[in-house]
Amino acid sequence: MRLNTSFKKRAEAIAVDWRYRLRLRVHDELPAERLIAEFQGEAVTPDHVPGANTEITARLLDVDDWSAAIIRRSPLLIVYHPAHSYARRQANLMHEMAHILLDHPMVGFDPTTGLPVRDPECEEEATYLGSCLQIPRLGLKWAVHQGWGIKSIAQHFGASEDLVRFRGNMTGIQILST
Ligand SMILES: [Zn+2]
Incomplete structure (x- = not known):
């Protein structure tokens, strides 16, 4: 599936x-937590989800097959995996915030398997x-004009180097590979 130009x-x-709303410049890092706070929301680790089943909490902390999920919309509560790197957490939280900003329906669960049923188009x-929220095209352009390579850009935006490469590919902006 390919997203169309108007969506991009x-x-x-x-x-x-x-x-702009948060009084940041296009080339400032926007930490996902700041956006979540703007929605009076909170991002927590599984052991801080109010009323969570302790067995489920223990399992979630023990495995690596998930990254983040919206627990509820109002008030907004997002759970994230505490073992992941800062950059990965930012990407995961921004992905969840993108679902909120795009007003996607909540993920349903298959009644027989108990697994989440995700809509591939919504996920894409x-x-x-999420990647634009981490690094807007204009912010990337600014960073490249500073003469920065992938590593510096990733550090500046709190993003992974893979995400910087992805943004370079998506925007057609040439980035030094150093
Ligand atoms: Zn998703």
Whole structure:
């Protein structure tokens, strides 16, 4: 599946608009927690989910097959895996926030398997918008003009180097590989 150009433009506009609302520049890092706080929300680890089943909590802390999930919308509560790196957590939380910003329906659960049923198009949109929120095209352009390579750009935006490469590919902006 491929996202169309109008969605990609919209995603860039949303990413820039949120920086503007939060009085950040296009090339400032936007930590996911700051966006979540703007929605009066909270991001917590499984052991801090109020009323969570202790067995489920223990299992979630023990395995690595999940990254983050929206527990509820109002008030907003997102759970994230505490063992993942800062950059990975940012990507995961921004992905979840993208679902909120795009007003995607909550993920349902298959009644027989108990597994989440995700809509592939929504997932692709959330991943794309999440990456724009981390590094808007204009922010990437600014960083490249500073003469920065992938490593510096990743550090500056609190993103992984893979995400910087992805943004370079998506925007067609050439980035030094150092
Ligand atoms: Zn998702």
